[in-house]
Amino acid sequence: MRLAEGLAELLSPTRCAGCELPGALLCPDCEGALPRIDPRTACPRCGAPTRGGACVECAGRAFAFAGARCLGTLEPPLSRMVVLHKDAGERRLGAVLGALAAEVWLATPPAAPAVPPEAVTFVPASRDALRHRGFDHAEGIAHAVAARLGLPCVRALTRVRGGDQRALGRDARLAALSCAFAPGPEPTPPRVLLVDDVFTTGATLHAAALALRASGCAEVLALALARACGG
Ligand SMILES: [Zn+2]
Ligand SMILES: [Zn+2]
Incomplete structure (x- = not known):
């Protein structure tokens, strides 16, 4: 030490x-x-827990990512850890939780793509959030995921606009998020695993995945730490 x-x-x-x-x-x-989601019965589209039947969380929603996995539901102690990481600056938690999420991914990816992702990327924070927190909260999580999966972590997206979306409803989020992302400083990988901390409506991950696909990415899969259900 x-x-x-x-x-x-x-x-x-x-x-x-x-x-x-x-x-x-x-x-x-x-x-x-940890309120883990059983990956064997999780919805392959949005990662929400189901009892094996149809998912009530993502019914009728179209996503630009091909599938999603989440470590757990947004409940204690995971919810507390997400807040401590993001808003209290406990950056070491990003590595701890990212490694746990990567284990879930390795055990049961949501789809069985013919070719697995070549790289990991993340939903970049808004400029306001970066100024406020001093770090990009999803980046540390993505680095831990990439390290565990043996893949490079690339900055394939930049945030062009859009601040904190957490207080908005789904329609307002979608409106605020359209055109929120643009290609980042590093080339877009052909297939990528997109990482964020919380999956609420999926609107943020959808908008980020749209930008990745618009810049040539053939397939985006999503991985989040926590699934906020009922969003
Ligand atoms: Zn679902
Ligand atoms: Zn404890």
Whole structure:
């Protein structure tokens, strides 16, 4: 451990993001209590939990991504971890949760594409969010996913407009998100795994996937940490 890290640990010991127990960012009890979505019965289109029947979350919605997987539902302790990561600046949680999401992906990808994704990319934060938080919250998650999958993480998108969408309903989100994304500084991979932290209506991932496909990507698959159902 470097001296700076040692001092930081002394002044503010690492605590579990779920229960505040000192020691690790995610204690074994809280890891066991994560509201995981069973990938065997999850909706292959949107990643929502189902009881094996038709998905009520994405019925009637068209997505530009071919399938989606989510680690868990947006409930404690996962919801708390997402907030601590995004809004309290606990950037190490992005790596922890990204690695867990990658495990789910490896075990059961939502579709069985003939050719798997060649790279991982992420939904870039708006300029306002970047200024406010000081980091791009989905980027760290995507890097952890890419490392676990043995794929490069590329910046294939930029955000051209659109701020925080969380307070908006689906129609308002769709209107705000149209044309929100443009090709990024790195070339668009032919097949890509698109990462974000929360899947609510799917509108953000859809808009990002549309931009990727418009710049030549043949297939986009989506992976999120948390599925907010009823969005
Ligand atoms: Zn805990
Ligand atoms: Zn669905």
